[in-house]
Amino acid sequence: MINNDIKKRILFDKDKDACFLTYNILIILDFFNCYNIENSFKDYRKLSYLVDFASSDVLTNIIAKWGFPTQKEKMQLRNSYVNASSRQNRIYLVLKALQNKGIIHLVLNKQDILKNKLFIDESNKNLIEPITNKVYFKYEYENLKNFNNTSSIRGVKAYKFTTLLNQIYEQNGVKVWET
Numbered sequence: 001m002i003n004n005d006i007k008k009r010i011l012f013d014k015d016k017d018a019c020f021l022t023y024n025i026l027i028i029l030d031f032f033n034c035y036n037i038e039n040s041f042k043d044y045r046k047l048s049y050l051v052d053f054a055s056s057d058v059l060t061n062i063i064a065k066w067g068f069p070t071q072k073e074k075m076q077l078r079n080s081y082v083n084a085s086s087r088q089n090r091i092y093l094v095l096k097a098l099q100n101k102g103i104i105h106l107v108l109n110k111q112d113i114l115k116n117k118l119f120i121d122e123s124n125k126n127l128i129e130p131i132t133n134k135v136y137f138k139y140e141y142e143n144l145k146n147f148n149n150t151s152s153i154r155g156v157k158a159y160k161f162t163t164l165l166n167q168i169y170e171q172n173g174v175k176v177w178e179t
Contacts (some may be wrong), residue, residue, distance in 0.1 A: 021087075021094045023131045024051045024140065029104070029120050030132040031144045032157045037107070040117035043161045044106065047118075048091045049084040049168065050156070053147045054140045056080075062172070064150045069172050077174045081165075085177075103128065 028050050034041045041047070053060050059080055062073045069077065095118065098104045103124050107117040120128065134141050148156055153167055165176045 018090070018094055018097075020055075021051065021090060022098065023137070024054050025091070025094060025098070026103075026120065026128050026131045027137055027140050028054055028144065029118065030128075031141060031148075034119040034157075035122045035125065036119055037105070037117060040105075040107070040119040041157060042118075043116050044091065044095055044118045045088060045161050046156070046159070046164050047095075048087045049081070049164060050144075050147075051087070051091075052080045052084055053168075054144050057139070057143050057146070060143045060147045060150075063153060063168060064146055074173050077169060077172055081169050081174055081176060 025047055033039055062069050095106050099106045104120050109116055169176050
């Protein structure tokens with residue numbers, strides 16, 4: 001008989017868990033200090049890819065190390081890319097839910113997706129403080145710090161979507177299909 005805890009771990013899919021996505025999105029926005037329109041996160045599509053690096057030191061270490069990744073590491077990056085690409089719609093739904101609750105502002109520009117902006121409503125800083133607590137989520141903040149300090153990735157918040165994909169995946173031997 002399989003233990004219930006083991007079953008829960010087997011059935012857990014972080015890509016479909018709205019709570020997992022929510023706290024990672026808020027941590028990423030807090031890490032990049034996105035609390036107003038002037039310091040907003042550009043192009044929310046990047047969040048889907050950054051969630052993997054916030055939640056996995058393995059992926060962060062692949063990007064941070066010098067040299068070309070091994071075949072196994074390339075496979076891990078490829079899986080990350082595919083999962084993140086398929087997660088785009090769920091990320092958008094989480095963002096809309098957070099916007100409807102007044103926690104974030106999502107400014108969409110249908111003519112130019114690169115001008116989409118996203119930031120946490122500063123008046124809700126206290127509300128999300130348990131999530132952005134750097135003690136409880138030290139692991140995620142440390143991963144983001146290591147990822148953002150990588151020489152080839154530095155300044156990820158300002159990157160265009162395609163530049164981000166190029167820096168993370170294409171330069172490490174993973175083919176991408178986004179344009």
